[in-house]
Amino acid sequence: MMRRLITTVATGALALGLTAGPALAGQxxxxxxxxxxAAGNRFDASAASARALAAxxxxxxxxxxxxxxxAKHAESVAKAQEAAKAIGLTLKMK
Numbered sequence: 300m301m302r303r304l305i306t307t308v309a310t311g312a313l314a315l316g317l318t319a320g321p322a323l324a325g326q327x328x329x330x331x332x333x334x335x336x337a338a339g340n341r342f343d344a345s346a347a348s349a350r351a352l353a354a355x356x357x358x359x360x361x362x363x364x365x366x367x368x369x370a371k372h373a374e375s376v377a378k379a380q381e382a383a384k385a386i387g388l389t390l391k392m393k
Contacts, residue, residue: 326393327360327372330379337388345385352382 334353338346356378363371383390 327356327363327375327379329393330376330383330390331357331360333390334379334382334386334388337383337386341386345387349382349385349388352378352385356382 331353334349334356338349338353356375359371359375359378363369363375380390
């Protein structure tokens with residue numbers, strides 16, 4: 300009985316891990332695009348900070364895609380959220 304429970308939990312965790320990576324991978328570019336559009340032609344310090352953070356998020360996303368690492372996608376999303384916060388933007392998540 301206990302062995303079956305452990306197997307079920309492990310299988311569920313594996314399935315979640317396999318589906319979370321691609322979901323985050325598709326979300327990163329959309330979040331970065333939202334930030335860049337909102338920062339637009341603004342020249343204030345917060346917009347400059349947001350653009351720099353969005354560039355870091357893009358770099359993390361590109362690295363995640365090339366290395367196929369879901370953890371890097373999560374870092375990219377976190378960096379995008381930090382960038383959005385810098386300009387007071389509420390991101391629309393998928």
